[in-house]
Amino acid sequence: MSNVILFIAGLGTFLIGCKLLSDNIEVLANRGLKKLFNKSSKSKIVGVGIGAATTAVVQSSSATTVLVVGFVNAGVMSLFQAATVIMGANIGTTITAQIVALKSFDVSMYAMALAAIGIFINMLGKTDKVKVLGIALAGLGLIFIGLESMSNAMEYLKSESTIIQDTLSKVSNPLVLVILGAIITAIVQSSSAVTSIVITMVGTGLVIGNGGNSVLYVVLGTNIGTCITALLSSMGATANAKRASFIHFLFNFLGSIIFTIILLLWPSFMDDVLCRMFKHSTTQIAMFHTFFNVICTIIFLPLTSVLVKISEKVIKDKKDIKKQLIKMDERMLQYPSVALGQLTKEISVMSFEAMNVLNMSIEDFLSKQEENKEKIKKINGKLELMGKEIISYLVTISSLNISLNEEKMISAFHHNLNDILRIGELADNITKYTSSVVKDGLEFSSKVIEEIGKMQNLINELYRLTNMTFNSRKLDLIDEINSIEDQIDNMRATLIADHLDRLKAGKCQPQSSGVFINLVNNLERAADHITFIAESV
Numbered sequence: 130m131s132n133v134i135l136f137i138a139g140l141g142t143f144l145i146g147c148k149l150l151s152d153n154i155e156v157l158a159n160r161g162l163k164k165l166f167n168k169s170s171k172s173k174i175v176g177v178g179i180g181a182a183t184t185a186v187v188q189s190s191s192a193t194t195v196l197v198v199g200f201v202n203a204g205v206m207s208l209f210q211a212a213t214v215i216m217g218a219n220i221g222t223t224i225t226a227q228i229v230a231l232k233s234f235d236v237s238m239y240a241m242a243l244a245a246i247g248i249f250i251n252m253l254g255k256t257d258k259v260k261v262l263g264i265a266l267a268g269l270g271l272i273f274i275g276l277e278s279m280s281n282a283m284e285y286l287k288s289e290s291t292i293i294q295d296t297l298s299k300v301s302n303p304l305v306l307v308i309l310g311a312i313i314t315a316i317v318q319s320s321s322a323v324t325s326i327v328i329t330m331v332g333t334g335l336v337i338g339n340g341g342n343s344v345l346y347v348v349l350g351t352n353i354g355t356c357i358t359a360l361l362s363s364m365g366a367t368a369n370a371k372r373a374s375f376i377h378f379l380f381n382f383l384g385s386i387i388f389t390i391i392l393l394l395w396p397s398f399m400d401d402v403l404c405r406m407f408k409h410s411t412t413q414i415a416m417f418h419t420f421f422n423v424i425c426t427i428i429f430l431p432l433t434s435v436l437v438k439i440s441e442k443v444i445k446d447k448k449d450i451k452k453q454l455i456k457m458d459e460r461m462l463q464y465p466s467v468a469l470g471q472l473t474k475e476i477s478v479m480s481f482e483a484m485n486v487l488n489m490s491i492e493d494f495l496s497k498q499e500e501n502k503e504k505i506k507k508i509n510g511k512l513e514l515m516g517k518e519i520i521s522y523l524v525t526i527s528s529l530n531i532s533l534n535e536e537k538m539i540s541a542f543h544h545n546l547n548d549i550l551r552i553g554e555l556a557d558n559i560t561k562y563t564s565s566v567v568k569d570g571l572e573f574s575s576k577v578i579e580e581i582g583k584m585q586n587l588i589n590e591l592y593r594l595t596n597m598t599f600n601s602r603k604l605d606l607i608d609e610i611n612s613i614e615d616q617i618d619n620m621r622a623t624l625i626a627d628h629l630d631r632l633k634a635g636k637c638q639p640q641s642s643g644v645f646i647n648l649v650n651n652l653e654r655a656a657d658h659i660t661f662i663a664e665s666v
Contacts, residue, residue: 132281132282133282135278135281135282136278136279136282138278139274139275139277139278139279139281139282140275140279140326141275142271142274142275142278143271143272143275143278143279143322143325143326144275144322145268145271145275146268146269146270146271146272146273146274146275148268149264149265149267149268149271150265150268150269150272153261153262153264153265153268173213173430173433174213175213176210176212176213176214176216176217177213177214177216177217177220177426177430178217179214179217180193180197180213180214180215180216180217180218180219180220180221181217181218181220181221182217182221183214183217183218183221184217184218184219184220184221184222184224185221185224193214193215193218193221193222194215194218194373194374194377197211197214197215197218197373198211198370198373198374201369201370201372201373208369208372208373208376208437208440208441209433209434209437211373211376212373212376212380212433212436212437213430213433215373215376215377215380216380216425216426216429216430217426219352219380219381219422219425219426220419220422220423220426222320222321222355222422223321223415223418223419223422225321225322225324225325226321226324226325226328226414226415226418226419227415227419228269228272241270241273241274241277242270243266243267243269243270243273244267244270244271244274245267245270246266246267246270247262247263247264247265247266247267247268247269247270248263248264248267249263250262250263250266251263251264251267257532257533279326279329300337300338301338301339301343303342303343303346303389303392303393304389306337306338306343306346306347306350307346307347307349307350307353307385307389308350309347309350310323310327310346310347310348310349310350310351310353310354311350311351311353311354312350312354313350313351313354314350314351314353314354314355314357315354315357320351320352320354320355323351323354324348324351324414324415324418327344327347327348327351327414328411328414328415329411331344331410331411331414332409332410332411341396341397341398341399341400342392342395342396342398342399344399344414345388345392345398345399345414345417346389346392348414348417348418348421349385349388349389349392349421350385352381352384352385352421352422353378353381353382353385355381356374356377356378356381356382360374360375360377360378368444368445368446371444372437372440372441372443372444373440375440375443375444376436376437376440379436379439379440380425380429380436381425383425383429384421384422384424384425384428384429387425387428388421388425399413403416403417462525462526462529465526465529465530465531465535466535468522468526469526469535469538469539469542472519472522472523472542473599473600473602474600475515475519476519476542476545476546476549476599477596477599477600479512479515479516479519479546479549480545480549480552480592480595480596480599480662481596482508482511482512482553483512483549483550483552483553483556484552484589484592485508486504486505486508486509486512486552486553486556486557487552487553487555487556487559487588487655488585488589489501489504489505489556490505490556490557490559490560490563491559491581491585491652493559493560493563494559494562494563494566494581494648495578495581495582497563497566497567498563498567499560499563499564499567501560502560502563502564505556505557505560506557508553509553509554509556509557512549512550512553513550516546516549516550519542519546520543520546523539523542523543526539527539541665541666544661544665545599545661545662545665548658548659548661548662549658549662551654551655551658552655552658552659555651555652555654555655555658556655558647558651559648559651562644562647562648562651565644566644569640571640571641571644572641573641573645574631577624577628577645580620580624581624581648581649581652583620584617584620584621584624584649584652585652587613587616587617587620587656588617588652588655588656588659590613591610591613591614591617591656591659591660592659594606594609594610594613594663595610595659595660595662595663598610598663598666599662599663599665599666602666603666604666606663607663607664610660610663611660613656614656614657614659614660617652617653617656618653618656621649621650621652621653624645624649625646625649628642628645628646
């Protein structure tokens with residue numbers, strides 16, 4: 130009984146170690162993940178590389194796949210690119226099994242000391258980054274401590290108890306072993322963890338099934354079971370997001386079928402290939418796990434388009450599906466930096482819509498028409514709803530474990546949203562001035578109309594530079610932005626002064642004064658809000 134408890138304790142320590150290592154490496158890699166996923170490319174190799182690198186860092190293909198489903202659901206990643214990233218994720222996840230396989234070598238004893246070293250680094254570290262690194266190292270040490278505990282417990286069970294050995298040896302049917310591996314992985318929701326446990330069991334000499342290829346069937350099953358997380362995460366998502374998780378399932382399911390057939394036709398595969406290539410049994414299983422995912426990627430990568438088409442045939446678009454106002458997804462919340470990167474794009478979309486209504490209102494004023502009045506109100510209503518959704522999302526991100534820079538970014542985003550909504554309100558103001566012009570039959574000289582057009586062009590150029598600054602998060606253009614903003618301020622002062630001179634000379638209608646001055650002031654205020662967005666970076 131004590132050894133069963135020792136095994137359970139070892140398993141708990143192992144899983145806690147995996148959690149600590151994964152979570153803290155995610156924090157360290159957040160900014161890198163953001164850069165990786167922002168690289169939208171049609172290259173299959175780049176997609177596989179991004180998936181493999183990301184998963185090797187966070188040590189969970191399920192986490193990467195869920196994130197990919199979130200990106201597809203948000204519309205920022207194509208189904209084609211998602212398929213290649215998912216294939217890479219399956220390669221990257223094998224790093225955990227390789228770490229566990231190190232237990233066969235002397236390095237494991239030294240690795241266990243990382244638990245204490247990491248805690249001391251965390252306690253003595255002066256920066257958040259060093260403290261997080263310390264916990265990550267402690268997590269790695271706990272993984273090896275957990276493995277050692279499980280190994281010691283299983284050594285006893287192997288030598289003193291025949292129940293475990295008898296149970297394992299009775300399950301010899303390949304199909305049953307595959308299903309067993311899939312079910313256990315679906316429950317644990319980590320193929321890496323289940324494969325690691327299998328490696329530890331074999332490392333102590335426990336025989337699964339009738340030996341030979343039997344243990345490999347369990348490993349194949351884990352690759353099918355790991356799909357359950359992505360499938361669950363796609364529930365309630367868009368059709369494309371469901372297709373991404375279905376492609377993940379297809380890749381692992383078809384790959385497992387192919388390898389199951391190979392192992393059935395080649396009963397001595399374990400002895401003929403793996404045992405000859407690698408000395409330790411733990412390394413043999415870890416390398417099979419890697420081989421499986423690499424070979425499956427080589428097979429299916431050229432067929433990416435076919436997998437996409439199959440997913441589109443199986444999962445149809447719903448005609449009555451309601452489009453989201455914004456494309457954020459809760460799946461991204463596990464990576465705050467990535468979520469904020471996506472919010473940057475959504476806020477940029479909002480600013481584009483706000484500028485659109487501003488330009489429509491100016492065009493209506495210059496042409497003395499009100500054809501866009503209702504459209505402007507409708508878009509402004511949409512902007513308000515988008516703003517509320519983004520604020521709600523920002524509040525959720527704020528409650529997570531985020532860095533000081535990310536807190537500052539969230540604060541800036543709140544101000545950005547206010548500036549964007551104010552631009553929309555100013556556009557609404559201009560529609561009211563247009564109504565007055567039409568109702569009262571006000572007239573403006575061709576020179577005035579020309580000057581307002583020039584002011585509009587400067588505002589659009591100011592927005593173009595601001596949008597580049599906001600999306601790149603760089604301040605290279607800030608001097609040029611401030612220069613244009615100064616030009617708009619000077620133009621406002623000049624236009625009002627010239628207008629007052631015309632009034633004195635009797636060249637302007639007195640009733641046009643309020644409309645004109647308010648219009649020019651509103652345009653200048655719109656430029657101010659655009660500049661505030663650039664300066665927030």
